[in-house]
Amino acid sequence: MDRDRLNFLFLNIGHFLDHLFILIFATVAALRLANEWGMSYAELIPYATPGFVAFGLCAIPAGWLADKWSREGMMTIFFIGIGACSVLTGFAQTPLQIGAGLFAIGVFAAIYHPVGLAMVVHGREKTGVPLAINGVFGNMGVASAALLTGYMIDAFDWRAAFMLPGVLSMAIGIAYAAFVFSGRDIRAAEAASGVAAKKAAVGTLTLDKATLKRVFAIIFFSTAIGGLIFQSTTFALPKVFAERLTDLAGSATAIGSYAFFVFAAAAFAQLVVGFMVDRYSVRTVFAVVAGLQAVFFAIMVQLTGVLALLVSLGFMLVVFGQIPINDVLVGRMTRSEWRSRVYALRYIVSFSVAATAVPMIAGIHAGWGFSALFIVMAIAASLIFVSVLMLPNTRAVTGAAAAPAE
Numbered sequence: 001m002d003r004d005r006l007n008f009l010f011l012n013i014g015h016f017l018d019h020l021f022i023l024i025f026a027t028v029a030a031l032r033l034a035n036e037w038g039m040s041y042a043e044l045i046p047y048a049t050p051g052f053v054a055f056g057l058c059a060i061p062a063g064w065l066a067d068k069w070s071r072e073g074m075m076t077i078f079f080i081g082i083g084a085c086s087v088l089t090g091f092a093q094t095p096l097q098i099g100a101g102l103f104a105i106g107v108f109a110a111i112y113h114p115v116g117l118a119m120v121v122h123g124r125e126k127t128g129v130p131l132a133i134n135g136v137f138g139n140m141g142v143a144s145a146a147l148l149t150g151y152m153i154d155a156f157d158w159r160a161a162f163m164l165p166g167v168l169s170m171a172i173g174i175a176y177a178a179f180v181f182s183g184r185d186i187r188a189a190e191a192a193s194g195v196a197a198k199k200a201a202v203g204t205l206t207l208d209k210a211t212l213k214r215v216f217a218i219i220f221f222s223t224a225i226g227g228l229i230f231q232s233t234t235f236a237l238p239k240v241f242a243e244r245l246t247d248l249a250g251s252a253t254a255i256g257s258y259a260f261f262v263f264a265a266a267a268f269a270q271l272v273v274g275f276m277v278d279r280y281s282v283r284t285v286f287a288v289v290a291g292l293q294a295v296f297f298a299i300m301v302q303l304t305g306v307l308a309l310l311v312s313l314g315f316m317l318v319v320f321g322q323i324p325i326n327d328v329l330v331g332r333m334t335r336s337e338w339r340s341r342v343y344a345l346r347y348i349v350s351f352s353v354a355a356t357a358v359p360m361i362a363g364i365h366a367g368w369g370f371s372a373l374f375i376v377m378a379i380a381a382s383l384i385f386v387s388v389l390m391l392p393n394t395r396a397v398t399g400a401a402a403a404p405a406e
Helices: 003-036 041-057 059-068 071-089 095-109 112-121 128-155 158-182 184-193 195-201 209-244 252-267 269-277 282-300 305-333 336-355 357-367 370-388
Strands: none
Touching (some): 003 209, 041 209, 071 112, 071 158, 209 252, 252 269, 252 305
């Protein structure tokens, strides 16, 4: 395996771990800690909020450090730091302690998106499929959080769900550091010959200032609403299944397995979307994805049993399918030397808004149940659909030369 492919593999594993760690608590809270600590689900899950806030806010310094210092160095810190914090979280004895541990996990989790995604698109003309492959790994992390956590709760206890992945991440971080160190001479030679600068310029569009402002406004608006939808669905789905699949799932492992099935199957929607945005208008693809989200959420309001499982698969397909679209747009609109910071801005918007999803879920669930949550999600998806219709009809980049909007 050549260095570029091995580096891409490390980046994909990092995306998997990033989403795995950030969602372990969602399953632990729903299936074990609420009973073990004598708290309701609505009382317990707000302790995850500081971690999600850190996940968003710390993206800015992470992106700045990556652009000014080293993207590879920041990725090494990500692997080792998030793993160590997860191990420490496994020792928590009180809600405040677990909240502190989740906050620390969020700080290191914030590194991945501004840094890893800038590395994924670097030097590529067509970024849709690479971002989609990377996105599949991230969503498999989402899926595995429910499955692995449910299994470890039944087989061991909830602490193992934090500790075992933490040890694995630290080991991967050490391996990545060795990989980066071994390639230092190659990177120096590319910089001296000008190859690195040519790679950095590939795939960037040139748009007039007014169009660029409109595109970025839509990116950040759809990012904010999309982050709320993504966090709400991925965080709440194990609890939704615990309530609505009572005839199908009677254990933590069974609930985790159904959630894994839905998340894992839906993850591959990104490959289809990535293929489409490399070949067709982003506006058309994005509008179809957002419109289907609104439809599926509206249908889901009162469903239970097998139909609820099938419609959940439907809305997760389009929720996950949306993920690479904004990342493709950012990659096309920004120059390499400040791309990490733009990704950081996008993800600070996404994850800061997403942090509000946890208290929102707690409040809606306590007052009205999940039916009201799906109504809110349907309205949110409709807002994205309307905003996307205002995008210019930009198509995929077909060469290193700049291309105007259609």
